Amino acid sequence: MIKSCNFFIASRYLRAKKFKYGLSFLPLVVILAVAISLFIVLTVKFVFNGFQDQIGRRISDLSPNIEIMNKDKSSIHDLDTILNLLKKHAYIKTIEPVLEVPSLMEFGSFKLPVKVISFVNNNYHLSKKDIVLNSNIAKRVGAFYDDRITIISPRIGVTLFGLNIREKVFNLVNIEASNARENAFDNKVYISFDIAKKLFLHNNVNKINIYVDDVFNVIKYKKNINKLLLTNNINNLEVIDWIDKNKMLFDAIKIEHTAIMILISLIILVAAVNIFSVLIMLINNRKNDIGILLSMGLNKIDIAKIYFYAAIIMGLLGIIIGDISAILFSKSIPIISQFLEKYFNFYMLNGERFGLNYMPSSIASMDILVVSSLSLLIIILSAIYPVYKIAQVSPVKVLNYDK
Numbered sequence: 001m002i003k004s005c006n007f008f009i010a011s012r013y014l015r016a017k018k019f020k021y022g023l024s025f026l027p028l029v030v031i032l033a034v035a036i037s038l039f040i041v042l043t044v045k046f047v048f049n050g051f052q053d054q055i056g057r058r059i060s061d062l063s064p065n066i067e068i069m070n071k072d073k074s075s076i077h078d079l080d081t082i083l084n085l086l087k088k089h090a091y092i093k094t095i096e097p098v099l100e101v102p103s104l105m106e107f108g109s110f111k112l113p114v115k116v117i118s119f120v121n122n123n124y125h126l127s128k129k130d131i132v133l134n135s136n137i138a139k140r141v142g143a144f145y146d147d148r149i150t151i152i153s154p155r156i157g158v159t160l161f162g163l164n165i166r167e168k169v170f171n172l173v174n175i176e177a178s179n180a181r182e183n184a185f186d187n188k189v190y191i192s193f194d195i196a197k198k199l200f201l202h203n204n205v206n207k208i209n210i211y212v213d214d215v216f217n218v219i220k221y222k223k224n225i226n227k228l229l230l231t232n233n234i235n236n237l238e239v240i241d242w243i244d245k246n247k248m249l250f251d252a253i254k255i256e257h258t259a260i261m262i263l264i265s266l267i268i269l270v271a272a273v274n275i276f277s278v279l280i281m282l283i284n285n286r287k288n289d290i291g292i293l294l295s296m297g298l299n300k301i302d303i304a305k306i307y308f309y310a311a312i313i314m315g316l317l318g319i320i321i322g323d324i325s326a327i328l329f330s331k332s333i334p335i336i337s338q339f340l341e342k343y344f345n346f347y348m349l350n351g352e353r354f355g356l357n358y359m360p361s362s363i364a365s366m367d368i369l370v371v372s373s374l375s376l377l378i379i380i381l382s383a384i385y386p387v388y389k390i391a392q393v394s395p396v397k398v399l400n401y402d403k
Contacts (some may be wrong), residue, residue, distance in 0.1 A: 001312055011066065026278045026281060026282065027310075027314055028172070028317075029030060029274065030271075030274050030278045030314045030318065030319045031274055031280065031314050031317045031321065033155040033270070033271050033274040033318065034274070034275075034314070034315055034317075034318025034319060034321075034375065034379070035317075035318040035319075035322040035325065036269045036322065037267045037268055037270065037271040037318075037322065037375070038271075038318065038319055038321075038323060038325075038372070038375060039322045039325045040267055040321025040369065041263075041264045041267050041268065041326075041369065041371055042322065042323065042327075042330075042368065042373050043326050043329055043330060044260060044263070044264075045260065045264070045361065045364075045367050046326065046330040046361045046362060046363050046364070046367070047330070047333075047360065047361050048256070048257065048260055049085075049361070049362035049363075049364055049367070050359070050360030050361040050362040052253060052362075053130055053216075053362050054214060054360045055249070055253070055359065056215060056242075057215065058335065059242055059246055062241070063242055063245065064096070064209035064210060064211060065210060065212045065215050065218050065237070065241065065242055066209075066210040066212065066218055066221060066222055066225065066239060066240070066241050066242070067105075067207055067208070067209060067210070067222075067240045067241075067245075068082070068207065068208040068210065068225070068229075068237055068239050068240075069208070069238055069240075070206065070236060070237060070238070070373050071236060071237070071238045071303050073206060073208065075203055075204035075205065075206050076097075076205055076206060076208065076237070077204070079097060079204060079205060079208075081232070082229070082234065082237075083095060083097065083208075083236075085228055085232060086208075086225070086228075088227075089224070089225075090213075091212050091213050091214070091217075091229070092210055092211075092212055092213075092221075093211045093212060093213055094160055094209075094210070094211040095120060095208060095209070095210055096125075096208070096209040096210075096211075097119075097120045097205040097207075097208050097209075098117055098118060098120065098193055098205055098206075098207050098208070098209055099117075099120075099193060099196045099197065099202055099204075099206055099207070099208065100115060100117050100118075100207050101115075101116050101153070101154065101196070101200045101202075101206075102114075102115055102116075102154065103115075103116045103151055103152060103153060103154060103155075103200075104151070104166075104272065105137070105149060105150070105151055105152075105189060106149075106150040106151075106152060106216070107141045107143055107147065107148075107149050107150070108141065108142075110140070110141040112137065112140070112141065112187065113187065114137065114151075114187045114188070114189045115187050115188050115189070116151060116189055116190075116191060116196065116200075117188055117189070117190050118190065118192060118195075118196035118197075119190070119193060120193050120205055121287055126173070126190065126191060126192040127195065128172040128192055128194065128402075129169075129171050129369055130170060130171060130191070130192065130196050131149050131151070131170035131171065131172055131175075131189060131190065131191050132172075132173065132174040132175070132176055132189065132190040132191075133149070133176065133189050134175075134176050134187065134188045135172065135175050135176060136187075136403065137187060137188075137189065138172075138175045142145055143172055143175075144172070145173070145174075145175070145318070146171060146172060146173075146280035147171075147172045148169050148170070148172075149169070149171075149172050150167055150168070150170075150194060150270065151167065151168055151189070151191065151199065152165065152166075152167040153165075153166035153167060153168075153199050153200050153201075154200075155199075155201045159166055161319070166199055166200075166201075166275065167199075168195065168199055170191060170246070175187070176190070184256060191370075196311060202293065204297060205288065208385050210225075215242070217403060218241040218242060218243060219241065219243065221241075222239050222240075222241045225239050226239050226320060234300040236248065238350050241331050242290055264371065265369070266363045268371075268374060268375050268378055269378065271318070271375065271378075271379070272381070272382040273382070274379040275311055275314065275347060275379050275382045275383060276382040276383070276385070276386060278314075279307060279310070279311055279382075279383055279386035279387070280389070282307065282310065282385050282386075292305040304387045304388070305348045307383070307387050308383055308387045310375075311379060311380070311382070311383035311386075311387075312379070312380070312383075314379075315375070315376055315379035315380075316376070319372050321376055323368055323372060326368075327363060327368075330361040330363055331361075331363070334359070335361045337359050340385035
C-alpha cells in the first residue's frame with residue numbers, strides 16, 4: 001500500500017503545475033532530454049548497422065564466402081574426399097572446386113591483371129578456345145563478342161630453346177552481366193578447366209569456393225570446417241572466410257564502432273546529468289512539501305522513494321519515447337530520403353561515393369535492449385545522490401523554508 005502511495009505521489013509531483021520560480025517544465029525537459037538522447041543513439045546505431053550489413057553483403061557477393069586451399073597454393077589432393085565431407089553440412093549451399101590463377105590479359109593496347117577462373121563442372125560450357133569476360137572488364141577495354149583475347153600465364157615453360165612465356169588466344173563468347181552489388185574493378189575471366197590446367201601447369205583444382213546460407217555466420221562455419229578437416233587427418237589446407245580477406249576494412253569498422261559507443265556513452269551521460277540536476281532542483285523546490293510529509297509521520301525512506309520513483313518515471317518515459325521514435329524514423333528513412341531529394345534536392349547519402357541509392361538502416365532488438373538498459377541503469381545511479389540528500393533534511397528547517 002505504501003509503495004503504491006509513494007508511486008502515486010511521485011507521479012503527482014511530476015504533473016504538478018505549481019513549482020517555485022516557474023520550474024514546472026523541468027520534468028518535461030528531462031523526459032525530452034532522455035528521449036532525444038536515445039533517439040540519436042539508436043538512429044546512429046541502426047544506420048551504422050545498415051552500412052555494415054551492406055558492406056558485408058557486397059563483399060560476400062563479390063567473392064566466395066569461404067575458401068579452402070593448400071597452404072603452399074598448390075593443387076588440392078583428396079578432392080573427392082573433401083567434397084563428400086563438405087556435402088554433409090546443411091549450411092553449405094554451393095561448393096565450387098576451381099582452378100584460380102592471377103594472370104595477365106591482353107587486348108589491343110590494354111594489358112590488365114585478371115583472375116582466371118576455371119570450374120571443374122564447366123559452369124559456362126566452354127570449349128577449348130572460349131573465354132568469358134566480366135562486363136566491367138569488357139567495358140574498360142572495349143571488347144565485344146568474337147574478339148580475340150590473349151591470356152598470359154604467370155608460369156614460364158621450359159623448352160629446348162630456353163624459357164617460353166605461356167600464353168593462349170581465346171575467342172570472347174560471352175560477357176558476364178555484373179551484379180548490381182559488384183564493384184567497378186571486378187576482374188574475373190573464365191576459361192575451360194582442361195585448358196587452364198595446361199596453361200597454368202596445374203594438375204588439379206587449387207581452391208574450393210564455398211557459399212553458405214548466412215554470410216554473417218562464416219566465422220562459426222569456418223571453425224566447423226577446420227575441425228572437420230583435422231578430424232579426418234587433412235591438415236595441409238587453409239580455410240579463409242571473406243572477413244579474413246578484408247581484415248583491414250573490418251578493423252576500420254571496429255574502430256568506428258568504438259567511436260560510436262563512446263559517443264553513445266557521452267550522450268547518455270548528458271541525460272543522466274539532466275536527471276541529477278532536475279532532482280536536486282525538485283528537492284530544493286519542494287522542501288516545504290517534504291517537511292509537511294515528515295510532520296505527518298512519513299519517514300525519510302518513503303520520501304526518498306517518492307523522488308527515486310520520480311526519476312524512474314521520467315527516465316522510462318524518455319526511454320520509451322526515444323525507442324519508438326528511433327524505430328519509426330529508421331523504418332521511414334527511405335521515404336524521408338525520397339521526399340528530401342524530390343522537393344528540396346537534398347541528398348542524405350552520396351550515392352556515387354558509397355555505391356548506394358538509399359540510406360541503409362538495420363534495426364536490431366539487441367541494440368534497443370542494451371542501450372535502453374544502460375540508460376536506465378545510469379539514470380538510477382544518477383538519482384542516488386539527490387535522493388540521499390533527503391536524509392539530511394530537517395523538518396523544522398524546511399517548514400520555515402518559505403519564511
